[in-house]
Amino acid sequence: MRKIMIVEDDKELNNGIAFHIRKAGYEPIQAYILKTAAAMYINSRPDLILLDVGLPDGDGFSFCRQIREKEGIPILFITARDLEEDALKGYESGAEDYIIKPFSLRVLTKKIDVILKRNQKRETEGFYDGFLSVDFRQMKVTKQEEDCMVTPTEFKLLRILIENRGQLLTYSLLLDRLWDSNGQFVDKHALAVNINRLRKKIEDEEHKYISNVYGMGYQWLK
Structure with missing residues (x-):
């Protein structure tokens, strides 16, 4: 079940959104202040964030920028601030959408459906988190928007890890997948x-993607 984090200090609205998205098949994660949201984000790893702008312990713009600098997770602002300058600031901080209160919960749920489906399609075509971009179709890797030259073996390994993100891939499984069609042998040391x-x-230092599970294999962390 895909997880939606709701960062909204109006408890009635927060509960209302949680009720509707749960009915739509999502798991709501509710937070009322940014400090709680930051801790819950690390532990729960949501698929999308609904974020208010004005919160008791800070503004949503800063939180959005912090998340988007490290992750490609979609963020939707839900706010009473209806000035054009605020909306522009929201988009500039990395948000997918800027939704003015009051809004239809049915329309909000549909927006979530569309954005998550679009992101799911992107995930099958590669990886992007604002720092690293991997395009499977063009076999292209960029880091901080600059070309990152990788060998064919490295790219194949990168694709295997990304397509199985979050899963532990054993040494033997990776060696089988990396076996060259021309008979080039890849052993554990070469891996x-x-x-x-x-x-x-x-x-x-701030962007770690591959974890070595000692004695077992490797895992894509993002």
Whole structure:
């Protein structure tokens, strides 16, 4: 079940949204302040965030920017601020949409459906989180919007990891998938070398993607 985080300090509205999206087949994660939302985000890893702008402990714009700098998760603002400048600020901070209160809960749920389906399609075509972009069709990798040169083996490995994100891929499974059609042998040492080279190319101190589960295999974290 896909998870929707609702960051809204109006408890009645928060509960109303949660009720409607639960009926639509989503799991609501409710937060009323940004501090709680930040902690819950790390633990629950939602698929989409509904975010108010004016919250008791800060503004949603800053929170949106913090999330979008590291993740490609879609964020929809739900707010009473109806000035054009605020809407523009919302989009500039990385939001998918800026929804003015009051709004139809049925329309909101439909917007969530459309955005998540669109993102699901994007996921089958590659990976993007605002820092790293991987295009399966064009076999292209960019980091911070600059071309990142990877070898064919590294790209194949990258694709396998991304397509199985969140799953532990054992050494033997990866070696089977990496076996070259021309008979080029890939052993466990070569696998480790390729993983290390790939990590140096796509990661930095704040963006970690590949985890080595010691003695077992590798996992794409995002």
